[in-house]
Amino acid sequence: DTEVTQTPKHLVMGMTNKKSLKCEQHMGHRAMYWYKQKAKKPPELMFVYSYEKLSINESVPSRFSPECPNSSLLNLHLHALQPEDSALYLCASSQDSNEQFFGPGTRLTVL
């Protein structure tokens, strides 16, 4: 299994909703990432988990809350988002310092 899966593919939510994005990989990678990508822009790093511990938080607002329940799973909990948070949210994983494998992303729309 050499892929990263993400659910849902699309998500529409209101500003008062609470939702979660999910990411899974079975490649044995010990680092997992969340990126945000706006249209025609590059991916921007949000969070990194290494060995199930949060190792990087790129000053992301607290309305985004990451969670790593085990080495294969990564969640991103969303609460009280703003319309400007609408974007493609990409999950990735890597083994040590090697290349990152990206999931297909969740396209989020905040109304």
Next chain:
Amino acid sequence: GQNIDQPTEMTATEGAIVQINCTYQTSGFNGLFWYQQHAGEAPTFLSYNVLDGLEEKGRFSSFLSRSKGYSYLLLKELQMKDSASYLCAVRGPGGYQKVTFGTGTKLQVIP
């Protein structure tokens, strides 16, 4: 901080060769990646350079000069399916997991 520059758009003819340049400035360099991203899809890994020189992988080659803060991606025998954005990404200081993406070069291959 890091500054990564790439041309915004390029056009090339099917069957031709195209070179996409990337220049970077970083306080600490630990490697450079090239990723391909088709519209609406996740980035996929193409190449990785950490030492000076040329890395060849099929139709794709990548070159790095650390002293000049410069890399290029060379695509040979262009095919229509190569129409995509090409992202240069630099691993700088802050741990091996911290990768910063350039703005990307949108390549259009024409018949």
